Amino acid sequence: MEIKILDMIQNLHTTVGDHFFIGITKLGDAGIIWIFLTILLLILPKMRKYGLAMLVGLCIDVIVCNGLLKNLVARTRPCDVNTAIQLLISHPTDYSFPSGHTAASFAAVAALYFSGDKKIWKAAIVLGILIAFSRMYLYVHYPTDILGGILVGIFSGFIGSKIVTYMMKKRANQNE
Known part of the structure; x- marks a missing residue:
């Protein structure tokens, strides 16, 4: 059933869509957009709490997603099952479940949201959804890989x- 969903998404391909989703997925490569945003927020004193939450969330994500789950589940990618599909990006070398691009995206979004950010998380969730969809559009993840990535990311x-809220409260109490 998941291959059928991916095959239906393949019917959406256009030249513009291909270039757009290749660009979108590259923003998520190695979590680069989220790392950049984290650094930016860490530099800005009023935004530091959000940057710290993203930093800790992304670190937890990389351990859970890439360190544990991908190797534990060891799911073959859809492009390795349906080899008739010509990939528009380099063939990923790791396992499929969960989607690391999606997990990093939703770790960033959830860190922003749960740490109290009022604005940035809204733009981040739009980008996160686009990154997640791009992984199916490009035929490198199943829908359940995306769902798993969303859940790991939110967690x-x-x-x-x-953790950051606790540490900041503890620090504030020590300074009193």
Whole structure:
């Protein structure tokens, strides 16, 4: 059934769509857009709490997603099952479940949201959804890989925000 969904998405391909989703997926390569945003927020004193939450959330995500789950589940990618599809990007070398691009995106979004950001998370979720969809559009992830990435990301971002909130409260109490 998941291959059928991916095959239906293949019917959406256009030249403009191909270039757009290749660009979108590259923003998520190695979490680069989220790392850049984290650094930017860490530099800005009023935004530092959000940057710290993203940093911790992304670290938790990389451990859970790339360090544990991908190797534990060891799911073959859809492009390795249906080899008739010509990939528009380089063939990923790691396992399929969960989607690391999606997990990092939603770790960043959740960290922002749960740490109290009022604006940035809204733009981040739009980008996160586009990155997640791009992985199916480009035939490198199943829909359940995306769902798994969303869940891992939300968990990681939530925990990251709670750790940072706890640490900041503890520090404030020590300074009193």
